[in-house]
Amino acid sequence: MVVRPWTITERNGRAYARGVGDDKAGVAVHLAALRAFEGLPPVGVTVFVEGEEEIGSPSLANLLEENHDLLRADVFVIADSGNWDVGAPAFTTTLRGLVDCTVEVRVLDHALHSGSFGGVAPDALTALCRLLATLHDERGNVAIEGLRAGPGPDLDYPLDRLEAETGVLDGVGYLGDGPVVERLWTKPSATVLAIDATRVLDASNTLAPVARAKVSVRIAPDEDPAVAMQALTDHLLRHAPWGAQVLVTDGSQGAGSVIPFQGPVADAARAAFTEAWGTEPVLIGQGGSIPMVADFQRAFPEATVLVTAVCDPDSRAHGIDESLDLADFATACLAETLFLDRLRRGDA
Numbered sequence: 001m002v003v004r005p006w007t008i009t010e011r012n013g014r015a016y017a018r019g020v021g022d023d024k025a026g027v028a029v030h031l032a033a034l035r036a037f038e039g040l041p042p043v044g045v046t047v048f049v050e051g052e053e054e055i056g057s058p059s060l061a062n063l064l065e066e067n068h069d070l071l072r073a074d075v076f077v078i079a080d081s082g083n084w085d086v087g088a089p090a091f092t093t094t095l096r097g098l099v100d101c102t103v104e105v106r107v108l109d110h111a112l113h114s115g116s117f118g119g120v121a122p123d124a125l126t127a128l129c130r131l132l133a134t135l136h137d138e139r140g141n142v143a144i145e146g147l148r149a150g151p152g153p154d155l156d157y158p159l160d161r162l163e164a165e166t167g168v169l170d171g172v173g174y175l176g177d178g179p180v181v182e183r184l185w186t187k188p189s190a191t192v193l194a195i196d197a198t199r200v201l202d203a204s205n206t207l208a209p210v211a212r213a214k215v216s217v218r219i220a221p222d223e224d225p226a227v228a229m230q231a232l233t234d235h236l237l238r239h240a241p242w243g244a245q246v247l248v249t250d251g252s253q254g255a256g257s258v259i260p261f262q263g264p265v266a267d268a269a270r271a272a273f274t275e276a277w278g279t280e281p282v283l284i285g286q287g288g289s290i291p292m293v294a295d296f297q298r299a300f301p302e303a304t305v306l307v308t309a310v311c312d313p314d315s316r317a318h319g320i321d322e323s324l325d326l327a328d329f330a331t332a333c334l335a336e337t338l339f340l341d342r343l344r345r346g347d348a
């Protein structure tokens with residue numbers, strides 16, 4: 001039997017298929033809420049399915065501008081985030097942004113024999129490693145000067161869950177100081193994504209003249225990406241070891257979001273979700289970006305944006321074993337239905 005990645009398989013109360021949670025279920029939750037009203041919801045609803053989120057929504061900002069009147073609404077419900085846990089609903093109120101760059105280190109105008117000049121002439125890979133090491137302090141806190149770091153919500157991230165999710169090896173510590181939710185959601189993080197250098201298989205006793213790395217920095221939800229990119233560039237130039245020539249080339253930039261959860265619409269959403277789930281929703285952040293949230297906020301600053309969820313910590317979005325908890329999915333459909341009903345009743 002051939003099971004294709006998009007064929008849904010049901011096991012132990014979960015549906016398994018590529019994209020089943022992120023983000024087909026997000027579309028299905030809206031359709032289910034409309035179906036509950038037999039296609040005639042009690043308030044005006046525009047369904048907008050955005051298919052470019054995974055590549056950063058490059059067309060969306062223009063589209064929102066060109067169709068501003070058509071898409072204008074009091075509330076935008078974006079069902080593309082994660083719940084706090086199975087059975088524990090959440091609204092996402094912060095998303096980190098991202099900047100990245102390529103950094104090139106040059107130390108020689110040609111390669112040298114390491115036996116002839118090692119000990120005096122530097123090699124570019126060692127210089128690059130020393131430079132990259134300055135991105136963090138000894139304890140793993142990001143050491144790039146001038147980056148913002150916001151306070152996180154008052155939530156304890158369960159350590160056993162972190163262990164299960166990350167698979168950190170025995171004896172390997174976690175990075176940084178302070179509450180885990182701040183390190184995941186509201187503080188910057190820096191990662192070396194890749195290095196261009198001689199492959200181990202091809203290594204010879206040579207001092208490399210040039211080496212290159214791609215560095216990615218997740219930035220605080222309220223950070224200006226242009227400011228963060230400048231801070232990253234300044235840091236890399238200022239910490240050039242041994243006077244090495246450092247060239248920084250900007251990569252991509254994406255803003256994070258602070259999504260206020262307050263006012264009558266948020267109150268109606270909280271009440272509807274509490275009724276559906278039997279427990280109060282939690283306000284959480286996400287360490288990653290959903291750039292389209294910022295696009296909607298910019299295009300419709302007077303509207304309430306609600307970032308809701310269908311996935312849970314076991315959903316493994318983008319993985320080969322991506323899955324969706326079917327009971328939670330049904331509850332998410334019910335919650336959105338009850339929310340539309342509350343909007344009709346004028347609770348908001």
Ligand SMILES: [Zn+2]
Binds near residue numbers: 054317318
């Ligand atoms: Zn995704």
